[in-house]
Amino acid sequence: MMNGSTWRAAAVAVAILWCGAAQAAVYYVDYDGGSDDNAGTSPEAAFKHAPGAPEAKGPAKAVTLMPGDKVVFKGGVSYPGTINGKTSGEPGKPIVYDGNTEGTFGKGKAVIEGAVPVEGWVRCASADEAGGNPNWRKIFHTRVPKPRVWSLLNLCDAEKSLPLAQSPNPSDPIFQENISEYYRVERPMGNTFAGKIYFEKGAAGNSTTPLIGVLTGNPAVVQPIAGGAFTVEMEKPVTVKAVGIQPQPNYAAVKEVAFYGDGKELLKVALAPATRQIQKFDLPEEVTVRKLTFKLLSAGDGVTSNWTKIGRVAAYAADGTDVLGGDIHTSIQDEKVLTQADKHYYDGMWAGIHGGNNMVYYQKVRSYDPASHTLRIDYFSGNIYPQTRYSLYNSVRLIDVPGEYSVEETDDPAVCKVFLMPEKADDAGPVGIVRSQCGAGIAMMGASHVVIQGFRVQRQGNNSGPVGISARGPGQDVTIRDCEVTMVRLGTGIATTQVDGVLVEGCTVSDNPGHTKGIVLRNGKNATCRNCTLVRNTSTGIDYYTVDGGLVTGCTVLDHLGMHANGLTFYLGCKNITVERNRVFRGHVCLTFQEAENFVIRNNVFDGNGTTMVVGLWPSQPMRNIQILNNTFVRSNHATDWQTGLFTNSKKIEGLVVRNNIIDGLCGTPFVAKDAVFAYNLYTRLGPQRQDKQFGEGEFFEPDLKKVFVDPEGGDWRLRPGSPAIDAGTAVDVTDDFAGNKRPQGKALDLGAYEAESK
Incomplete structure (x- = not known):
């Protein structure tokens, strides 16, 4: 330990180091063996905390990182909490955060740890204490700080995130939104309101926003904006003193509204255009009615849309009660599964519902009727x-099953009770259980010219949008290299926003539960994702949003089976991007993009695993100049006509060129713009748009995969000797193949991602 005078001398030395043209510094951090009173400039005198960190003290806190500086964290040591960075380097002189890439300071990677131990476990003393669970002797409980939402509590052991209690149990515990394993009832759910709600003649909404949402705060579409009317009919008459309506903000403004009771006009009002809350209007006198009609009379100034959204309507009694806010709920009737005799058995549970836009939505259970199941x-x-x-x-x-846990309410609003059936336990309770406490592992805020390399980042969670490694701009020139991110719940492994010149290279993002994306790069220019491996994440592997200029190359995306867990996705106006030499398999849709411009998709191996389409060009927004060259798109879902190797159902694609590919079926080509070019492709499945075998130039059909590939059953998609794909291509701007071999090696380019090496 340094005394006061020694500390001041060290601080002066640090200050001198930064003056003038001082040489860039290297700092060492050892959370287990270091001290913030050390100089921090050698492995033997390492800091405990990162230089300048809020929790640092003494000389460690006094350090301000400068361009060219490097901070090395000791390998094999866990650093709890978040590494925050706001300081920028300079071009050619980045600030480097290093997790022991040289292997000279500790063993292995430094670990940025987001979790803390869970203590105070008590074994359940009776079945009643475990809600009647017959496994009560194996179940323990404790109390922990309550997260905002139960699903955010990330309980882990040394190797993995644990699964929340679920029925039915998924075959793979990490994929808890696998709807193919959900309970199924051959009838729709029912929405219940003790009355009726309906559009009046000449008015309409849409199927995705039911009208009943105006009573629950779930905005509903109403059209036309001038004259659209809907009625709420109560089960019995109610006495109303005031009415209310809330047009949904950011939609077409409504200028005037009329209110009717049992067909008689009660009030006509002008709405305040800038008011976002519900607008309440007193009636001239109290009325007792069964039917209340809300009629849109006119649109706001400058509005050209013929429709809008209404967020909520209300009718108030004299005491201020909203008489429309009664028991509005949804019901599931299932005679095979919902068989418990106890009406309180399902109390406190949540139902995961497949609906909306092909998503899982979590709804709290209100009650259960055993008689009607x-x-x-x-x-x-x-x-x-x-x-x-x-x-x-x-x-x-x-x-x-061992490893499952639940998060339950207590009388204390700041505390929840956790039940767990551990895989390992001793006399003190479950062994090695931790819970996420930090929402970020490494977080750069507005920093440019930064390198983050060589870390293992794990177990972030417990708040909305947790992330392993993040960089938020505005900023530029940020590199994230050779890092591992795992066990992040309901968030993202690696994410950047508003940063130009991002490079994510050689990183592994794996086994992240809940609904967690792998790598997300958004709102930037020149974003590159190179040689990364993404395995068993529960949402999309690699996402680009509104990126101008970039590259995705050499990446492997494997076993992404969560809801909407695509392999590669490019949305919201991405342009000038090359996607090459990537392999996506054993997951959902391998590649999806929309609203894209100037894309080159080449030398990729995309395997649909027989369960889905392989590549989807979604039709919702225009696309232009898309080149799909020398790819292998195999094993689409043959049980569904439209889930083919390439789905291109859009009239809004200009300049689509599809050449030299091996494609497991095509769907949608009649809807593609007339200038689309399909040529020199081998189809291993015809699909709806090739049944007549009217192929483009150089195209042909070969359904026997064993004639085309080395080992299709084993996933070896190289071309076998004598394959009809050899020398069957045309000249395109593809000079090598998936493996880096030169093209062509024969008379012409081969089809697909691989060029045969010997012919």
């Missing part, structure tokens, strides 16, 4: 499918 849940405002798929979550009653 009906579960009443919070009102579901999204699109309801004809077939109900659902799963039950988060109750000690559902815990039936």
Whole structure:
């Protein structure tokens, strides 16, 4: 330990180091063995905390990083909390955060740890204490700080995130939104209101925003904006003193509204255009009515849209009660699964519902009627499918396999009770259980010219949008290299926003539960993702949003089976991007993009695993200049006509060129712009748009994969000797193949991602 005078001398030395043209410094951090009173400039005198960190003290706190500086964290040591960086380097002189890439300071990677131990475990003393669970002797409980939402509590052991209690149990615990394993009922859910709500003649909405949402705060479409009317019909008459309406902000403004009771006009008003809250209007006198009609009379100044959204309507009694806010809920009736005799059995549970825009939505259970086998849940405002798929979550009653846990309410609003059936336990309770406490591992804020390399970042969670490694701009020239990110719940592994010149290279993002994306790069220019591996994440592997200029190359995306867990996705106006030499397999849709411009997709191997389409060009927004060259798109879903190797159902694609590919079927080509070019492709499946075998120039059909590939059953998609794909291509701007071999090696380019080496 330094005394006061020694500390001041060290601080002066640090200050002198930064003056003039001082040489860039290297600092060392050892959370276990270091001290903030050390000089920090050698492994033997390492700091405990990162230089300048809020929790640092003494000389460590006094340091201000300068361009060219490097901070090395000791390998094999866990650093708890978040590494925050706001200081920029300079071009050619980045500030480097290093997790022991040279291997000279500790062993292995430095670990940025987002979790803390969970203590105070008590074994359940009876079945009643475990909600009647027959496994009660194996279940423990404790109390921890309550997260904002139960699903944010990230409980982990040394190797993995643990699964929340669920029924039915998924075959792979990390994929808890696998709707193919949900309960199924061959009927839709029911939305219940003790009355009726309907559009008047000449008015309409849409199927994805049910009109009943105006009673629950879930905005509904109403058209036309001048004359559109809807009626709420109560089960019995109510006495009303005032009415209210809330046009949804950021939609077409409504200027005037009229209110009717049992067909008689009660009031006509002008709405305040800038008011976002519900607008309340007193009636001239109290009325007793069964039917209340809300009619839009005119649009706001300058509005050209013929429709808008209404956020909420209300009718108030004399005491201020909203008489329209009664028991509005959604029901699931299932005679095969919902068979418990106890009407309180499902209390506290949540239902995961497949609906809306092909998503899982979590609704709290309100009540259960054993006689009708009906579960009443919070009102579901999204699109309801004809077939109900659902799963039950988060109750000690559902815990039936080791590792499952539940997060339950207590009388203390700041504390929740956690039940767990551990895989390992001793006399003190579950062994090695931790919970996420930090929402970020490494976070750069407005910093440019920064390198982050060589870390293992793990177990971030417990708040909305946790992230392993992030960089938020405005900024430029940020490199994230050779890092591992794992066990982040309901967030993102690696994310950048408003940073130009991003390079994410050689990183592995894996086994992140909940609904967690792998790598997300958004709102920047020249973003590169190179040689990264993404395995078993529960949402999309690599996402680009509104990126101008970039490259995705050499990446492997494997086993992404969560809801909307695509392999590669490019949305919201991405342009000038090359996607090459990537392999995506054993997951959902390998590649999706929309609203894209100037893309080159070449030398990729995309394997749909027989369960989905392989590549989807979504039709919602225009696209132009898309080149798809020398790719292998295999194993689409042959059980569904439109889920083919390439789905291109859009009239809004200009300049689409598809050449030299091996494609497992095509769907949508009649809807593609007339200038689209399909030539020199081998189809291993015809698909809806090739049944007539009217192929483009150089195209042909070969359904026997064994004639084309070395080992299709084993996933070896190289061309076998004598394959019809050899020398069957045309000249395009592709000079090598997936493996880096030169093209062509014969008379012409081969089809697909691989060039045969010997012919």
